[in-house]
Amino acid sequence: MKRKIDTLHLTALGAATAVLMTIATQGHTQGSRNCAPRAAVVERLAEGYGETRQSIGLGANNAMVEVFASDETGTWSITVTSPGGLTCLVASGQSFEKVAEALPAKGNDA
Template identity: 45%
Template sequence: MRPLLILATILIAGFAVPAHAQMPCMDRQKLVTNLGAKYSETKQGWGIGSNQYLYEVFSSPNGTWTFIVTAPGGPTCLVMSGQNWDGSREPNQPKNAAQTLDPM
């Protein structure tokens, strides 16, 4: 379930990337340090998009989460953040649920 949540977040954020002027952007290391210091958030997952942007999800033990995107050679921007993150996998769910579906 966690990979599906991350994938869904990445797909949603992919549409928001061109709106850099509306997102707070700064040096990646500074942003990551701030997430750790202020919210106790650590990286939970990452991926490289077809546009070569780096997409990352951070979360904390108390449920806060942040999704950031870094342009190649460019700034890192905060895309979205929230509360009540649950990165756990659903109980008894196979790792590759798509293979277990019955196509009829």
């Protein structure tokens, strides 16, 4: 189960990084409706959806990638924050679950 979580997080981080790179190259600005200062985004996720940070990672160009989720409502969101503090919502959904999975035996990557 732990491996499933790690795989999910790595997939999410990769996707979020790709989206961030697309946003950066297309010249989106703070006026984009899915981007705002980090404090405002975190507050909105907490107050509007009951989501708290579940994981964090460092993406391309030192962008911070975070997964927020609510155990109560099952909603989840992935955000990417640029070094300048602009946070963009890159994915969201429902049916979030925390899973814990034992690692496979050493030498067995299946």
